[in-house]
Amino acid sequence: MREIDLFPLWLSLQVAAVSTLFVVLSGVALAWLLARKNFFGREALDALVTLPLVLPPTVLGYYLLVLLGRNGPAGRLFEALTGGQLVFTLRGAVIAASVGALPLMLKTARAAIASVDAQFEDAARTLGKSEWQIFRRVTLPLASRGILAGAMLAFARSLGDFGATLMVAGNIPGRTQTASIAIYDAVQAGRDSQALALVALLSLVAFTLLYATNRLVSASLK
Amino acid sequence: MxxxxxxxxxxxxxxxxxxxxxxxxxxxxxxxxxxxxxxxxxxxxxxxxxxxxxxxxxxxxxxxxxxxxxxxxxxxxxxxxxxxxxxxxxxxxxxxxxxxxxxxxxxxxxxxxxxxxxxxxxxVGYVFQNLALFPHMTALENVEFAVGNLPRRERRARARALLERFKVGHTARRRPRAVSGGEAQRVALARALAGExxxxxxxxxxxxxxxxxxxxxxxxxxxxxxxxxxxxxxxxxxxxxxxxxxxxxxxxxxxxxxxxxxxxxxFGAPVKASVARLTGVENIFEGEVLSRSEDAGTMLVELHGGAEARGACRVEVPLGRAREGERVCVAVSSGDILLATEEPRGLSARNILAGRVARVEQRAEQTLIHVESGVTWAASVTRQSLREMKIETGKAVWLAFKTYSCRILDS
CATH class of the missing domain: 3.40.50.300 (P-loop containing nucleotide triphosphate hydrolases)
Structure with a gap:
């Protein structure tokens, strides 16, 4: 039996962790905006951000490639600022995973924030609190279970992204070859034990994550 | 102020x-x-x-x-x-x-x-009807949250003092869910006052x-x-x-x-009927409480017009102490009654009664129109209105007056 390479799994975990961080920050801010503010184009914005959930991953990957590529607007800007590239790098993988995971975060967090009784926020206002204090001390804690669930889903989604990551970051072993791509690669090449090991570990990580979050959520209920 | x-x-x-x-x-x-x-x-x-x-x-x-x-x-x-x-x-x-x-x-x-x-x-201190105590904070934290910008230790001390003042110091470490209704009310009051x-x-x-x-x-x-x-x-x-x-x-x-x-x-705390008559309240009728609405703060009374009157009429009056079926005395000043020659619509007055002019009585400063509507009501109008509205005996008219124009008297 040949040696089993666990590096792709490590890479996936890194991508998922960074992507979840981005997704939680931007997702919660967007969710608050969508749940508490009434502005022109609110539902259009929600639909736009949710689109990656229903588009084929290849379509999403294509858009990202056009946007982030060396001739794309985002890619050119990034290159001008840092001299680096986005496509076929780990950064590209993080962006692909984030865009795919954002809708899950947004949907859960928006519902969680909308379900916080606005009267608590009104009460805090009469107590002299600023909107930021109210968000941090009242809205956020009361919506925390939903937000935690959203973050968990976002992490799981980022961990398993395949199509968009493949198109944007490519399949460079040791650099951008994440676990799900490595599994495909291993199966294609007939390295069954490598595929099996990654499949088993990915499943285990996902299960542990779900289980731990459920425990956490039910504990905070008490 | x-x-x-x-x-x-x-x-x-x-x-x-x-x-x-x-x-x-x-x-x-x-x-x-x-x-x-x-x-x-x-x-x-x-x-x-x-x-x-x-x-x-x-x-x-x-x-x-x-x-x-x-x-x-x-x-x-x-x-x-x-x-x-x-x-x-x-x-x-x-x-x-x-x-x-x-x-x-x-x-x-x-x-x-x-x-x-x-x-x-x-x-502005505001205690909401459902209190709106923050469920994720303890009673103490709820009050502390409302105390202004002070060092943490002072904030906590003030919050504690407020809870003590409202006799709920013992709930300090409990969440709102775990305190009784009366205690929650006191915590909410303490919180509303915390910001001075x-x-x-x-x-x-x-x-x-x-x-x-x-x-x-x-x-x-x-x-x-x-x-x-x-x-x-x-x-x-x-x-x-x-x-x-x-x-x-x-x-x-x-x-x-x-x-x-x-x-x-x-609230028209009961006034003696005789006093009401002395002060010139023309419409005083005996009646029976048909129903009470605690919610609306009103009750429905059926008035009887005494010996000469054949009928009865129903009016909505402010909630009094009388129970359903009990007799009460209702007084309405003639100046509080509006007279209309067409059925009034879109009025806020809850009592709108249809009737016929029974008699027009000229007095020194005013004209009283007596209207038969189950009982005989007296409404005062100016001479000018009397002319313009062409009010005469037998004409169909409507009376309108507010619930709070009716006063309950001790009979």
């Missing part, structure tokens, strides 16, 4: 229900939130019943103008009269279309000058409590009132609370102040 003149038209329920989220002031800055339109959802408890009776037909206009000196001012009225909306407008949670709100001479809202102090700068407000708004603070706890808290509120001398607006539809606590009372009906004065005056 609070000065409040508030006018606001609320959109019909259906529209407002389709967007359940309240629009909130912008966190961007005070400039923005001062101009932001704080629309409120129409799901509010205080408004629903106003539509049910059909007359309001989906549109509700709040139009009040009053002052509240330091001390307890009762806002009394049925559900849907606009009591809660009035409090919300004063707190800044609802933006009036037009008006002026000032505390101690400082304008919080002035539509003519474009003043609209954001809610969090108004220093200039005005206290209490929305039916005792409605959900047992009688014994109620009396206890009433005693504490009285003590609080003696010490603070803040203007306290106290919303209730309980006459007992109004009479026990209030130094002044305002009666709201369909978004308007229909009576104001000392609670005893306003």
């Amino acid at each position: 609070l000065n409040a003149r508030i006018r606001k038209a609320f959109a019909p329920t259906d529209e407002a229900d389709s967007r359940p989220n309240e629009e909130v002031p912008s966190p961007v800055g005070d400039e923005a939130s001062a101009r932001g339109d704080h629309k409120v959802s129409a799901r509010d408890d205080d408004r629903r019943p106003a539509r049910k009776d059909g007359r309001a037909s989906g549109r509700f206009v709040l139009d009040v103008d009053f002052n509240a000196p330091p001390g307890v001012t009762i806002l009394f009225g049925a559900s849907g009269a606009g009591k809660t909306q009035t409090l919300k407008a004063i707190a800044g949670l609802v933006r009036p279309d037009e008006g002026f709100i000032a505390v101690d001479g400082q304008a919080l809202f002035d539509s003519s000058r474009g003043v609209n102090t954001p809610v969090n700068r108004r220093r 407000p200039r005005l206290l708004l209490l929305d039916e603070p005792l409605s959900a409590l047992d009688e014994a706890i109620k009396l206890d808290i009433i005693a504490d509120l009285k003590e609080l009132n003696r010490r603070l001398r803040l203007p306290i607006l106290y919303v209730t539809h309980s006459r007992d609370e109004a009479l026990t606590l209030g130094e002044r009372a305002l009666v709201l009906e369909r978004g308007r102040v229909v009576a104001e004065g000392e609670p005893h005056e306003v």
